[in-house]
Amino acid sequence: MTLIKLNAVTKIYGEGATGVSAVDGVELRIDDGEFLAIVGPSGSGKTTMLQLLGALDRPTSGEVLFESTDMARMSDSELARLRSTTLGFIFQQFNLIPTLTARQNVEAALAPRGLPAAQRHGRAGHLLGQVGLAPRADHLPTQLSGGEQQRVAIARALANEPRVLLADEPTGNLDTTTGEEIMGLLQELWRSSGLTIVLVTHDRAIAAAAPRMVRMRDGRIEGDGPSEPVSAVREEAV
Amino acid sequence: MFYISYIASELRRRKGRTLLTALGLAVGVGLVVAVSALSAGLDDAQDEVLEPLTGVGTDISVTRPIDAKGGFESLSKRERRQLQDENGDARIGLTNQGDPGDKFTTTSFLATTQLSFPASEVDEVASLDGVKSVAAGLTLNATTVSGTVPEDGGQDQPGVPSGGGGPPDNIDFKSTSVSGVDQAQKSLGAISAAQVSKGNWFSQGDSREAIVNTSYANRQGIEVGDTVMVKGKRLKVVGLATSPLGGQASDIYMKLDQLQQLADRKDRVNTLYVRADSADAVGAVSREIEQTFASSEVTDAQDLADRVGGSLQDAKDLAGKLGTALTIVALLAAFLIASLLTLSSVTKRTRELGTLKAIGWPQRKVVRQVTGEALAQGALGGVLGAAIGVGAAALITAVGPELKATVAEATQASGPGGGPPPGGGFGQGAVQAGSELIKLTAPVDAPLLLLAIGLALLGGLVAGSVGGLRAARLRPADALRHID
Numbered sequence: 001m002t003l004i005k006l007n008a009v010t011k012i013y014g015e016g017a018t019g020v021s022a023v024d025g026v027e028l029r030i031d032d033g034e035f036l037a038i039v040g041p042s043g044s045g046k047t048t049m050l051q052l053l054g055a056l057d058r059p060t061s062g063e064v065l066f067e068s069t070d071m072a073r074m075s076d077s078e079l080a081r082l083r084s085t086t087l088g089f090i091f092q093q094f095n096l097i098p099t100l101t102a103r104q105n106v107e108a109a110l111a112p113r114g115l116p117a118a119q120r121h122g123r124a125g126h127l128l129g130q131v132g133l134a135p136r137a138d139h140l141p142t143q144l145s146g147g148e149q150q151r152v153a154i155a156r157a158l159a160n161e162p163r164v165l166l167a168d169e170p171t172g173n174l175d176t177t178t179g180e181e182i183m184g185l186l187q188e189l190w191r192s193s194g195l196t197i198v199l200v201t202h203d204r205a206i207a208a209a210a211p212r213m214v215r216m217r218d219g220r221i222e223g224d225g226p227s228e229p230v231s232a233v234r235e236e237a238v
Numbered sequence: 239m240f241y242i243s244y245i246a247s248e249l250r251r252r253k254g255r256t257l258l259t260a261l262g263l264a265v266g267v268g269l270v271v272a273v274s275a276l277s278a279g280l281d282d283a284q285d286e287v288l289e290p291l292t293g294v295g296t297d298i299s300v301t302r303p304i305d306a307k308g309g310f311e312s313l314s315k316r317e318r319r320q321l322q323d324e325n326g327d328a329r330i331g332l333t334n335q336g337d338p339g340d341k342f343t344t345t346s347f348l349a350t351t352q353l354s355f356p357a358s359e360v361d362e363v364a365s366l367d368g369v370k371s372v373a374a375g376l377t378l379n380a381t382t383v384s385g386t387v388p389e390d391g392g393q394d395q396p397g398v399p400s401g402g403g404g405p406p407d408n409i410d411f412k413s414t415s416v417s418g419v420d421q422a423q424k425s426l427g428a429i430s431a432a433q434v435s436k437g438n439w440f441s442q443g444d445s446r447e448a449i450v451n452t453s454y455a456n457r458q459g460i461e462v463g464d465t466v467m468v469k470g471k472r473l474k475v476v477g478l479a480t481s482p483l484g485g486q487a488s489d490i491y492m493k494l495d496q497l498q499q500l501a502d503r504k505d506r507v508n509t510l511y512v513r514a515d516s517a518d519a520v521g522a523v524s525r526e527i528e529q530t531f532a533s534s535e536v537t538d539a540q541d542l543a544d545r546v547g548g549s550l551q552d553a554k555d556l557a558g559k560l561g562t563a564l565t566i567v568a569l570l571a572a573f574l575i576a577s578l579l580t581l582s583s584v585t586k587r588t589r590e591l592g593t594l595k596a597i598g599w600p601q602r603k604v605v606r607q608v609t610g611e612a613l614a615q616g617a618l619g620g621v622l623g624a625a626i627g628v629g630a631a632a633l634i635t636a637v638g639p640e641l642k643a644t645v646a647e648a649t650q651a652s653g654p655g656g657g658p659p660p661g662g663g664f665g666q667g668a669v670q671a672g673s674e675l676i677k678l679t680a681p682v683d684a685p686l687l688l689l690a691i692g693l694a695l696l697g698g699l700v701a702g703s704v705g706g707l708r709a710a711r712l713r714p715a716d717a718l719r720h721i722d
Contacts, residue, residue: 051714051715054596056595056596056714056718057713080598080599080600081598083597083598084597085598087598089593089596091718095590097590097593097594099244099248104240107240108244108594108597108599109597110240111240111241111244111599112599117239117240156597157597
C-alpha cells in the first residue's frame, strides 16, 4: 500500500534567475513498511527530499501525498500534528536539546500530546531501555558519546510510535563501528515493528542496509531499485 | 508540566545568559526602586519640615490683611480709617503721661495690617461644608513705651519708630507679640498643647497665665513659674513652647478673653484657625471661605509647601525631573537589553527550536517556551532588582545625607513699625525665613517592591514577545539547516 507519493515535486530555493532547483520534478512512491535509502553526493537534493517527505518544507510545485492527502495543502498546525503523531526524525547532528537530559529529550517529543508526567516519564524510560541507554537516562547530551546521543535521538523519534522514521545521515557523525551499530538498531526496528524507514546518506555501504535504494543527482532521481549487496559496495570502494 | 521543567533546565543550565538578562532587568528596576524610595524619602523629609507647621492642627488660617507695602500713604481713605480703627491707640500723648520729669509706662496693642473681625465669624466658618472645627485667635503687638515725660512734652509720639523721626533718648520702646489663644482648643489655634516643650497648657479657669515662646524665654531669661507683664498685668508662665521651623511664633501666648479685655477688643479676633474634615477637603474649604468672606486671606498647607526651599527642594526637584527621566531611560535600556539577549538566544538556538518543530511542537508551544523563559528571567530580574533597590535604599538611609530645608518668608507686608506682621502666617504668627537640616531616608514599601517585580515581568514579557515572534517565523527546514 502506498504511504507517501511524490508527484512532479520541485523545490526551488531563491527566486528568478538566482533560484536553485534542489529537487526537480521528482516522482516517487514509498509503500507502507518499506525501508529505503536515498543516496547521492552532496548537493544532490537528498536532504531536501527528506524534508519534503517529513512535512518540514513545502514543495515549490507538485504534490506530496501522505495517504492521498496533499501535505502542501495542510495548515502549519496540521503539519505539526502530522509530524508529532506519524513521523519521527533522526538527524546527523543528533539535534538533542543540550539543556535537557536524555530522558527529558525523549519526553520533549511527548510534550505536545499533553500526557501526564508519570506516563511521559515512564514511556521515555522504556524507550531509552529499548535503545540500551536506561542507565544513562539522566545524563545530559554532553555527557554522552556520539553513538549514545544518536540512540537517544532514535528513542525520541520513536516516542510517539510513528509510522515513518526519517533519518538524515544518521551515521554521518559517528565512527564506522558505532555507525554499524546504529544501522543494526534501525534494521532491527524495521524488522520488529513494520516501521517505514527513509534513510538519507551519501554512503552507499550504509545505504546497503536498506532493501531499496533511490539514487539522486542534481535534484533528480537517476536510479531506483534494490540495494547493492554490502560486499559489492566495499569491493567497488577498494 | 514538561514546559515548566524545560524552562527550569534552560535557566539552570544556561546560567550566564540567564543572569545577564536578569541582571539587565534587575539594574533597571533596582534603579526604579531606589529613585522611588529616594523620592518617598524626600516627601517624608518635606513632611517632616512641614509637620511642625501643620502640626499645630491647622489646615487653613484665615486673616483679613491690608496690603500696606507702599506705606500708609498708599492706602485708600477707607483702608486708612480701618487701620486707624485697629491701631487707634498707637499714638501716645506724652503730655498725658504726667508732668515733665515724671516717669511713666504705657502699653498699646497694635494690629498693624491685620484687621480684626467679630468672633461670631467662627460660627459662620464652622457651618461651612468640610469644616471640622474652627478656633479664633487674636495676635497683636504689645508696644510698651516707658521713660520720663520730657520738658518740652506736647509732641505726640507714634507708637512705633517709623512714624516720625524716632523717639527721644529718654523714652524706651519695647515691642512684644502676643497671641490670644482659646485655651479650650488644645490642638487648634496659634499654638497647640503639642508644642509645649516645658511646663503645661493653660488651665481652664480665670487665672492669668502665659505660655512663652522658647526663643523669647531664652532671650529674656524666663523660666516656667516666672511671671511676665502684659499691659501692667502679671501673667504666670505655665509653659514654654517651641516655635516651628521658619515660624515667627508670638513671644507670649495668653488666654484669648484676657487679651481681648486687656487690648479693649472684646469679641474681636484677627485669625481663624480651621481644620478640615480631611486633607482632600482643604482646597474646597479654602475656596469656600474666600468666596464667603470678602477680603479674607486664606492660607493652607500647600502655600507653606510652596515656600519650602533649600537643598531639600533642589533634591526633590532633581528626583522629580532627572529621577523620572533616569528611571524611564534605565527601564527602556533594561527592556532593550533583555529583548536583544532573548533575540540573540533565539538565534543561537535556531536549530534547537527547529528540532522542536520537527518533532511536532506546534508554533504556539515553541513561542510559549521562548516567552516563558523570558518571563522567568523577568521574575528573577524583578527579585534581584528589588534586592538591589532595597540595598540602595538601605545604603541611602544608612549614609543619611543631610538636606537643608528653608521656609521662605511669606509675601506679606510688615507692619508700619517695621516689625514682623502679626498673624497672617500658618497657625502661628507670620512665617519667616528659617531653615532646618533634615536627614534623608529612602523608605521602601511592599507596593513599590511589587511594582518592581511587575516592571521586570513586563520587561520579560516584552523580551519574550520579541523572541517569540522570531521563533514563530522560523521555518523548520530553514532552522534545521542553521549552522550553530
